[in-house]
Amino acid sequence: MTTSSDTSRAPHTMIRARETEALVTMLQEPAARVAVYGPPGVGKSHLADRAAERWATSTEKTPAPVAWVDARAARPGASFFDALVHALGLAPVTEFEREGVLQQIAHVLRERGRLLLVIDDADRVASDVNALLRRVSDCAELRVVLTSRVVLPDAPVQAFQLSPLSPEDARALFVDAAQRARQGYDPQAVPEGVLDALLERLDHLPLAIVLAAARQTIVSTEGLLQRLEKRFQILRPAHGPGERSRRALGEAIGLSWELLDEVERRVLSQCAVFAGPFDLEAAEAIVHTGDEQAWVGDVLQSLVLKSLVETRHDEARGELSFRLLESIADYGREHVDAQLLEDASERHSDYYERLATELDGRVRGPQGERALHRLLMASTNLSAAVDRLCPHAPWRARRLLYAMLPTFEVRGLLGAYLERFESIRALHPELPMSAREALIRARILRTAGRLNSALEAVETSQSLIADHGDHADEVECRLECPSSAEVILERGLILADLGQMRESGEALLSVSETPGEPFVELNLEHERGRYQLNSARLGYFRDKADAEAMLNEAVQRLRVAYEASHQHTHIFYRARISVGWAVALHEQGKTGAALGVLREAIDAQQAHGYRTNVLNLTYYQALLNYYLGDMDRALAISAELDRGCAQMGLAVLRARNASSRATYAMAAGRVEEASELIDHAISLCDAHAQDYSALIADNQAVLCAWERGDTDAFPAISQRALARAERVGSQVHVGIISAYQLFYRVSQSPEDPKIVEARAQLPECIQPLSQAGELRRPSSYPRWIMLANTWQACLELHAAAWHLEQGDFHMLYDAMEKLETLKPRLKDPFVTVYMRHAFQLASATRRRFALPDERPEHMLRVSEGGDTVRLDDGEPIDLSSRAPLRRLLLALIERARAGEPSADMDAVIAAGWPGEHIEPRSAANRVYSTVRMLRNLGLGDVIVTDDVGYRVAEGVLIVEQVSD
Numbered sequence: 022m023t024t025s026s027d028t029s030r031a032p033h034t035m036i037r038a039r040e041t042e043a044l045v046t047m048l049q050e051p052a053a054r055v056a057v058y059g060p061p062g063v064g065k066s067h068l069a070d071r072a073a074e075r076w077a078t079s080t081e082k083t084p085a086p087v088a089w090v091d092a093r094a095a096r097p098g099a100s101f102f103d104a105l106v107h108a109l110g111l112a113p114v115t116e117f118e119r120e121g122v123l124q125q126i127a128h129v130l131r132e133r134g135r136l137l138l139v140i141d142d143a144d145r146v147a148s149d150v151n152a153l154l155r156r157v158s159d160c161a162e163l164r165v166v167l168t169s170r171v172v173l174p175d176a177p178v179q180a181f182q183l184s185p186l187s188p189e190d191a192r193a194l195f196v197d198a199a200q201r202a203r204q205g206y207d208p209q210a211v212p213e214g215v216l217d218a219l220l221e222r223l224d225h226l227p228l229a230i231v232l233a234a235a236r237q238t239i240v241s242t243e244g245l246l247q248r249l250e251k252r253f254q255i256l257r258p259a260h261g262p263g264e265r266s267r268r269a270l271g272e273a274i275g276l277s278w279e280l281l282d283e284v285e286r287r288v289l290s291q292c293a294v295f296a297g298p299f300d301l302e303a304a305e306a307i308v309h310t311g312d313e314q315a316w317v318g319d320v321l322q323s324l325v326l327k328s329l330v331e332t333r334h335d336e337a338r339g340e341l342s343f344r345l346l347e348s349i350a351d352y353g354r355e356h357v358d359a360q361l362l363e364d365a366s367e368r369h370s371d372y373y374e375r376l377a378t379e380l381d382g383r384v385r386g387p388q389g390e391r392a393l394h395r396l397l398m399a400s401t402n403l404s405a406a407v408d409r410l411c412p413h414a415p416w417r418a419r420r421l422l423y424a425m426l427p428t429f430e431v432r433g434l435l436g437a438y439l440e441r442f443e444s445i446r447a448l449h450p451e452l453p454m455s456a457r458e459a460l461i462r463a464r465i466l467r468t469a470g471r472l473n474s475a476l477e478a479v480e481t482s483q484s485l486i487a488d489h490g491d492h493a494d495e496v497e498c499r500l501e502c503p504s505s506a507e508v509i510l511e512r513g514l515i516l517a518d519l520g521q522m523r524e525s526g527e528a529l530l531s532v533s534e535t536p537g538e539p540f541v542e543l544n545l546e547h548e549r550g551r552y553q554l555n556s557a558r559l560g561y562f563r564d565k566a567d568a569e570a571m572l573n574e575a576v577q578r579l580r581v582a583y584e585a586s587h588q589h590t591h592i593f594y595r596a597r598i599s600v601g602w603a604v605a606l607h608e609q610g611k612t613g614a615a616l617g618v619l620r621e622a623i624d625a626q627q628a629h630g631y632r633t634n635v636l637n638l639t640y641y642q643a644l645l646n647y648y649l650g651d652m653d654r655a656l657a658i659s660a661e662l663d664r665g666c667a668q669m670g671l672a673v674l675r676a677r678n679a680s681s682r683a684t685y686a687m688a689a690g691r692v693e694e695a696s697e698l699i700d701h702a703i704s705l706c707d708a709h710a711q712d713y714s715a716l717i718a719d720n721q722a723v724l725c726a727w728e729r730g731d732t733d734a735f736p737a738i739s740q741r742a743l744a745r746a747e748r749v750g751s752q753v754h755v756g757i758i759s760a761y762q763l764f765y766r767v768s769q770s771p772e773d774p775k776i777v778e779a780r781a782q783l784p785e786c787i788q789p790l791s792q793a794g795e796l797r798r799p800s801s802y803p804r805w806i807m808l809a810n811t812w813q814a815c816l817e818l819h820a821a822a823w824h825l826e827q828g829d830f831h832m833l834y835d836a837m838e839k840l841e842t843l844k845p846r847l848k849d850p851f852v853t854v855y856m857r858h859a860f861q862l863a864s865a866t867r868r869r870f871a872l873p874d875e876r877p878e879h880m881l882r883v884s885e886g887g888d889t890v891r892l893d894d895g896e897p898i899d900l901s902s903r904a905p906l907r908r909l910l911l912a913l914i915e916r917a918r919a920g921e922p923s924a925d926m927d928a929v930i931a932a933g934w935p936g937e938h939i940e941p942r943s944a945a946n947r948v949y950s951t952v953r954m955l956r957n958l959g960l961g962d963v964i965v966t967d968d969v970g971y972r973v974a975e976g977v978l979i980v981e982q983v984s985d
Contacts, residue, residue: 036190037068044072044166044181045079048137051161054154056143056176057168059183061348062228062273065168068183069139072166076137085135092142092150093347100404101146102126103434105153109133111670112633113429115469117436125670127156132667135162142347143167143176151175185225188217194227195220198234199242211242219246228348229273235328236280248276274352277329287311288320289329290357291365293350297401298333298342306372307365342398366409373399373406374417377424384427385540390591390629393427400428407441415449420500423457426464431593431631435465455501456485456508463511470673470709472519479512504538510545517552520712520749526552539589543582547598550578554601554608558794568792572608579605592625596634600641607645608794616645636665640678643685650850652689659685676705680718687721687728687854696725716745720754723761724854728861735765752789753796757855760786760812764819771823779816787812795851804851807843811852811859814839818859821866825882825980828894834876837863870980871918877978879962884982887911890960898958905951906958909933913964913973923972 047055057065070089077084088108095101102122106114111129116122130136143150150167154177157163167178186194192208195216199206208216219242223229233245240248278286291308292299299307301318308317321343324330329349334341345353354362376399383392396403403425410418422441429438439462446452459482466475486502513529516522529549553575557568583602586595599622606615619642626634643658659682666675679702686695699722706715719742726735739762746754763779763786790796790805797803814836817824824832840859847856866872882891887910888901900907912932916924924932929948930939939947952971955964965974973979 036186036194037064037071040068040183041071041075044068045075047179047181048072048076048164048166049079052158053164054176054178055164055166055181056173056178057166057181057183058172059168059170060226061170062226063183063185064227065183066141067227069141069166069168073137073139076164085137086133087137087139090138090140092140092146095146100437101149103437106434107432108138110632111432113433113435113468114670115435115672117439117469122434122436123152123156125672126153127160129668129670130157130163131160132664133163137164137166139166139168141168142170144169144171144173147173147176151177154178186227186230188220188225191220191223191225191230192216195230195234198231199237202235203237206237215243215246222246223273226273232273232277232328235326236277238326239280245276248279271348271352274349277327278352278356280327281329284310284312284315285320285323286353286357287361288317289324289345289349290353290361292324292330292343292345293353294362294365294369295343295345295402296405298344298398299402300340300342300398303372303376303399303402304343307368309365309368340394340398369402370406370409370417373403374410374421377403377421381424381427385538385590385594387587387589387591390593393431393591393593396424396428397431400425403428404441411445411448415445415452418445419452419455419458423461423500426461429465431633435469439465454481454485456482457501457503459485460503460508460511463515467511467515467518470711472515472710475515476512476519479508479515483508483512504541506541506545510541510548513545513548513552517548518710520716522552522555522750526556539585540594543585543589543598546578546585547582547601550575550582550605551601553578554604554794557792558608568794568797572794576605576609592629593631593634596622596626596631596638600638603641603645607648610798612645612648616642616649619645632665632669633671636662636669636671636674639665640674640681643678644681647681647685647688647850650848652685652850655685656682656689656691672705673709673711676702676709676711677714679705680711680714680721683718683721683725687724688850690857692725692728695721696729699725712745713749713751716742716749716751716754719745720757723758724858727761727764728854728858732765732769739765753793756786756789764815767816768819771820773823776816776820776823779820783812783816804849807846807849808852808855810839811843811856815859815862818862818866821870825870825880826982828880828882828891830872830877830880830978830980833866833872837866838876873976873978875976878976879974880978880980881914881960881963881973882980882982883911883914892959892963895959898960903954905933905947906955908935909951910955910960910964913971914979917973917977917979923967923969925970929971 044055044057047053057069059065073087073089077087088110090101090104090108092101092104095104102114105126109126109129111126114122114125116125130138140146140150147169151173154165157165158177165178167173167176172180185191196206196208199208219233220230223233236245281289288308288310292304294307295303301321304317304321310317310320321330325332325343329346331344331346332341333344377396380392380396380399383389384396386392403421407418407421407425410421419442422438422445425438429435442458442462459478463475463478463482466472466478482503486505486508509528509531513525516525516528519525529545529552553571557572557575579601582598586598599618603615603618603622606612606618619638623635623638623642626632626638639658639662643655643662646658647655659678662678663675663682666672666678679698683695683698683702686692686698699718702718703715703722706712706718719738723735723739723742726738731738739758743755743758743762746758760783763782767775767779787805787809790808791803793805796805796808817832817836821833824830840856840863843856844860847853847860849856867874880893884890887907888899890898890900890910892898900910909929909932912928913924916922916928926941926944926948930937930944933948933951948971952964952966963974963977964971
């Protein structure tokens, strides 16, 4: 984020010290909104800049961010929002309606936290500024400073009226500027009263003072005052302060104008045709000096020294640009021959049209970095040329817009960009749609998540290319027609985003009769590889050999694309291709190397300031950490990414990331956190047509509901997820969700038909997993086999009550032992949640049915009340008419469950014949006879005798059940 840097600002640190302190104090209040009012040249921008610098470092160790929006060249509507998006460092705004744009920008501002937004010359875009302020009225961490010549009556702001300088500050400013203009300038040598009189005549306005002081190179202070006396014969005291100040500024500029020679005036006036910064090359092509001996560079240097043209130097890129102060540009337009300006305007349009065509041909190439930056620097002039050409040369205006697309790929307002095409068509409804315009529309609509509209646009482009037929090689046609390869690439990307993976593959793998430029071809090769990779991973191939062959071919394509990207394009356009190669490395089991590729790519993108690309790469960095099983790292990265997406307004990436965060949270066992993330992710994904990402979140919703035991909501959640999985075409997710639906049905009604039906259906759920790339690895023991064994065990455990009812406890122990063999793989991220559920189920089953740790030798099923007992698969034993036997057996069972020792003679008598007093010898005979009867009934292996008395044998599983 940057602040303004006009050369008119005084370097004297004490100037405006009181005003600066007062403004900073106002900005300390939460939700401070301050408008600095004052006439032209009074120093509003300088004060805002000083206050912003002070505020940024006033309360925290780390300077708080300041965003500076220069509205001088903006018109109401799109241009202001363009400037705001750029100042905030946002990704291209994906809303097309004005209210949608406001809402998206306001949402980002709420997410930014502590931030100072400065809007310079806000009166030029007052309606948009007011609308924005109303939207962010609840943002306490956001502070806003406006500068304006006039009061904004509807703006919810505190007014800060800025008056001309005090006599002391005015004098200090003049002396400082004069000493910079002429070494050795001594204010003490100026006759008494002369300097004060001069400053009074200049109304103590900083800009007028700086302009006048700069003339000390050619005229004395007395000379300046004399010239002002000649000019200002009448001071017009009846005028208001604002009018008088404006006149003082105009007269100050007029003074500078009179000091110029004819060549300097011609050059200065023609510089007014530029709508923003321009370089020397542009000046040489557009500005005519009128003197064959005069080089425009020399004249510009003279104007820079005279403070009429300012320069800006980009040290990082080694670029120097020029800019005209707005008030000086206005003055120059009014004081020069109209034809001179008209001719310069024509040359301006011609030059920027040629420049745009040249840069458009290079911007995606290996040396395109500089071309991209030149396009960005020229964007305001390109836009002005479009406006100038639109009324009489719409074809040329549209071609200029084509070339501007990269500036919107890096930053800009996508809706405003499309509106430029609409404005041309509004003036010229007869202008037909071109194939290139249709393709650009498709690309922007895809970026904005308007996928169905994007598909219509790309189909229009395809149709228009076909209409050109044999004329496709003509120069005129090449400008208006993209190659077939470009259209194939865009169509494939749109279909993939729509979740139509098979259709996407058919489009991407189709052969283009007209090869595209190397940039297009390498991207097409990359997307073909990504499609093949995803197809193998998502189980689109029934035959494992076919899936392996496709995976190998995908890796080869992605390697070729990655290597070619370093030859055929530059850093900005390599980000997506780096992701493809990193994913391919991961698929080969080289996740560490894949993270290295991403780290290198992130560093390169950060070094060039491409924040959107950094965030996209960071998404995959989190994903690969998840693949490595480092859930804490994955969650930390994805949380930071969420903040970055919110600050940049990247809603689509934020939706995908929210879905992945839910996956990481579930894998880490943070179920409550995952539940919150799932709802947020589904909402974001549905809002931005991210069906596959929504499916990931839906799948986690199924797992989350299952783990939380939310049986009431589970049917609806799983059915919604299954419908989406079938719509997207992911057979892997169909299998996973269907398996959990089987578990649900069996757990709700564990009976013979249910378990038999589920056993028959489970292989259909497991089969797609064998084709999924992530689940096939490692080859020694593929994850899908682990998951198959886990699910088979789960199915039997869910039917535990039925198994025990049938006397088949061995099925349960077989299932639990199968799970124990898988325990070392519990932390594998691809199966951890499913295995966790299995172990949770095993523990719950043990507790519910009091299953011993070791596999029992026998199973004794006891009906409620003990009327009927059954050992293993033997016949039922009826004890309903044998009360002592029943009471004795139940007592021994109760002692066994409670872990109590064997029952001695007294305990047995008390249990079998409660309340009776029996002589010891008779009691012993009675107990012996009763135990003997129980053993004769088939319970000999159940009741044993030891030194203490009687007990239930170890290794007997006792299960209560309803009597037959």
